[in-house]
Amino acid sequence: xxxxxxxxxxxxxxxxxxxxxxxxMMNLEGNLFSSDKIVxxxxxxxxxxxxxxxxxxxxxxYPTFKDYYAFHIMYLSRHAKEKTDKTLxxxxxxxYDEEMQTKPANVSNPPLVWRYFVQPRKIRPKGKLIEDxxxxxxMKINTEIKxxxxxxxxxxxxxxxxxxxPEDVADFFCLEDYKGYLWTSHGRFPTNTQGWWGGAHPxxxxxxxxxxxxxxxxxxxxxxxxxxxxxxxxxxxxxxxxAYAVDLLMRKQNLPINIVTRILAAxxxxxxxxxxxxxxxxxxxxxxxxxxxxxxxxxxxxIAHHGEMIGLTDRIKLRPLVAGTKADILYLSSEEAxxxxxxxxxxxxxxxxxxxxxxxxxxxxxxxxxSSILEENRT
Amino acid sequence: xxxxxKIIAAIDPDLCSFIKLENHVWKINAKEMYYKDLNSIxxxxxxxxxxxxxxxxxxxxxYIGTDLNSDVQIKIFGTPGNDLGAFMNGxxxxxxxxxxxxCGNTMNNGEIVxxxxxxxxxxxxxxxxxxxxxxxxxxxxxxxMKEYHDKKPNIVIGGTAQDFLGEYMAGGVILVxxxxxxxxxxxxxxxxxxxxxxxxxxxxxxxLEVGAGTKIMNTGKRDKLTIETLVQExxxxxxxxxxxxxxxxxxxxxPISKRPYGKLYSH
Numbered sequence: 001x002x003x004x005x006x007x008x009x010x011x012x013x014x015x016x017x018x019x020x021x022x023x024x025m026m027n028l029e030g031n032l033f034s035s036d037k038i039v040x041x042x043x044x045x046x047x048x049x050x051x052x053x054x055x056x057x058x059x060x061x062y063p064t065f066k067d068y069y070a071f072h073i074m075y076l077s078r079h080a081k082e083k084t085d086k087t088l089x090x091x092x093x094x095x096y097d098e099e100m101q102t103k104p105a106n107v108s109n110p111p112l113v114w115r116y117f118v119q120p121r122k123i124r125p126k127g128k129l130i131e132d133x134x135x136x137x138x139m140k141i142n143t144e145i146k147x148x149x150x151x152x153x154x155x156x157x158x159x160x161x162x163x164x165x166p167e168d169v170a171d172f173f174c175l176e177d178y179k180g181y182l183w184t185s186h187g188r189f190p191t192n193t194q195g196w197w198g199g200a201h202p203x204x205x206x207x208x209x210x211x212x213x214x215x216x217x218x219x220x221x222x223x224x225x226x227x228x229x230x231x232x233x234x235x236x237x238x239x240x241x242x243a244y245a246v247d248l249l250m251r252k253q254n255l256p257i258n259i260v261t262r263i264l265a266a267x268x269x270x271x272x273x274x275x276x277x278x279x280x281x282x283x284x285x286x287x288x289x290x291x292x293x294x295x296x297x298x299x300x301x302x303i304a305h306h307g308e309m310i311g312l313t314d315r316i317k318l319r320p321l322v323a324g325t326k327a328d329i330l331y332l333s334s335e336e337a338x339x340x341x342x343x344x345x346x347x348x349x350x351x352x353x354x355x356x357x358x359x360x361x362x363x364x365x366x367x368x369x370x371s372s373i374l375e376e377n378r379t
Numbered sequence: 380x381x382x383x384x385k386i387i388a389a390i391d392p393d394l395c396s397f398i399k400l401e402n403h404v405w406k407i408n409a410k411e412m413y414y415k416d417l418n419s420i421x422x423x424x425x426x427x428x429x430x431x432x433x434x435x436x437x438x439x440x441x442y443i444g445t446d447l448n449s450d451v452q453i454k455i456f457g458t459p460g461n462d463l464g465a466f467m468n469g470x471x472x473x474x475x476x477x478x479x480x481x482c483g484n485t486m487n488n489g490e491i492v493x494x495x496x497x498x499x500x501x502x503x504x505x506x507x508x509x510x511x512x513x514x515x516x517x518x519x520x521x522x523x524m525k526e527y528h529d530k531k532p533n534i535v536i537g538g539t540a541q542d543f544l545g546e547y548m549a550g551g552v553i554l555v556x557x558x559x560x561x562x563x564x565x566x567x568x569x570x571x572x573x574x575x576x577x578x579x580x581x582x583x584x585x586x587l588e589v590g591a592g593t594k595i596m597n598t599g600k601r602d603k604l605t606i607e608t609l610v611q612e613x614x615x616x617x618x619x620x621x622x623x624x625x626x627x628x629x630x631x632x633x634p635i636s637k638r639p640y641g642k643l644y645s646h
Binding site for chain 1: 414438439441457458459460461476477479480496498499515517518541542543567569570
């Protein structure tokens with residue numbers, strides 16, 4: 001921050017007024033692009049955060065290893081790494097592993113960060129989905145091994161996060177060296193829990209990521225519900241439940257996004273009363289079935305997985321979200337200025353209504369699909 | 380010229396290269412300028428008598444127009460940041476672009492003209508002055524607006540408003556024109572006037588669905604005068620045909636009770 005005593009600061013106005021910042025950018029044609037624009041955009045919202053967390057999710061970054069799960073793991077002790085390595089080797093074939101490339105940056109107390117490309121071993125029980133096998137192992141390591149956290153576990157994508165401003169975290173992880181077709185980012189202003197490396201956004205499981213501005217006051221209910229399905233919350237932050245909720249609803253239960261948004265941000269009862277009978281019946285059923293997955297409290301989020309980026313706010317829009325498009329690119333942001341900075345002239349710009357999702361999909365949904373899915377499609 | 384030198388001397392030397400004076404207009408290039416620097420420049424030049432200011436390449440700088448206590452005219456090119464004109468007392472801001480959230484927050488006096496749209500919370504707790512918006516506005520516009528004797532805030536919205544328009548409104552006037560709607564269309568706004576207990580929302584045709592605690596009424600003579608004055612000013616600023624805009628039926632939305640929640644905790 002600039003020294004203001006030189007100019008004029010009669011009121012000593014160095015107080016922090018903040019709220020998290022979120023920014024997402026997706027090339028709908030699947031063309032890869034580098035980090036410069038997203039870093040520039042999230043940096044423009046620097047003052048929304050306070051340096052207690054920043055992070056990025058990138059899709060399409062590991063084309064060489066695209067068929068293997070890419071684990072990003074933070075270790076708070078050497079001992080944790082030894083233990084984790086043993087567990088990993090028991091469940092996976094480790095194809096390649098390395099210390100994450102980092103450089104000195106303005107981040108606080110960086111842990112040891114390691115990257116692994118792994119393939120599930122054949123010992124997995126018959127009938128169990130590979131994804132569930134991976135998910136269970138991630139949960140096992142995160143809950144059972146002290147000081148070891150898998151914070152990214154998808155294929156051909158990765159999460160980079162830590163304690164610092166987002167631009168510093170980008171610096172630390174050398175994000176200028178990566179390219180992806182979908183980037184989301186977050187600047188944190190923690191309200192209820194301390195800022196630590198695992199608590200920074202995005203939150204991830206498999207290839208699902210969430211960045212979030214706001215507060216989920218329903219965290220306790222959501223967490224207990226998700227525990228019944230094997231999701232264990234270890235990152236000490238409310239947003240984590242949202243990542244697991246979308247994994248449960250969209251991947252496991254295969255619900256379409258327009259249903260999922262109506263579970264997470266369900267219409268108010270008095271709105272349902274005004275709908276057509278058939279719609280009423282459906283929404284009543286959804287609210288009753290999934291009452292424990294209703295995300296209560298103010299939020300704006302960007303949810304992403306391969307091929308799709310979704311922006312959503314709570315039903316009464318207590319947190320900001322704007323959207324814009326320019327040619328093949330969809331932008332989602334907390335503030336318009338951040339979008340205008342990287343794309344001054346937009347084809348379309350709008351403020352989505354509360355509870356109504358903005359959905360960006362790849363024009364060719366199979367572009368980044370897994371090889372096995374492509375195989376099925378061919379036959 | 381002497382005066383100009385005196386002013387420049389008061390400004391951080393690092394920032395001087397971003398400012399120039401042309402025909403009594405102070406021009407500031409705000410590209411990549413930190414918002415505190417921009418606002419401190421504004422304070423210095425306005426305190427020293429600047430009457431016209433133009434700010435270029437604005438991109439997200441907050442609180443522009445705050446703490447100036449003058450009738451300076453400031454033209455803004457770009458996208459000003461949150462709380463544009465917060466606590467503003469006197470200046471006229473003209474924005475060539477969109478405004479973000481919290482524009483006119485607790486504004487006391489002055490005028491904001493926006494050649495574009497605004498985000499949420501426009502005129503939050505506003506207590507005086509005027510805001511004209513050419514296009515649409517976001518959620519919770521006019522929340523907690525209030526009036527006292529001759530201090531009466533006015534806002535005119537050329538396009539549509541979103542949910543919670545006039546929430547907890549206690550005074551002042553909001554006029555929604557809906558000029559970009561096709562005939563028969565409505566603003567997609569739920570909960571208009573929730574908790575409203577003072578002030579008036581005018582609408583051009585029935586484009587707002589009122590919430591509980593408010594009622595729609597026909598406009599009277601005095602209402603017509605208010606509407607005409609506001610529309611005149613709106614048309615002058617955005618170059619529109621007055622008769623065309625007035626050629627419609629206007630309604631007013633007012634609270635049913637001055638104390639809508641008076642009995643909330645009484646039984």
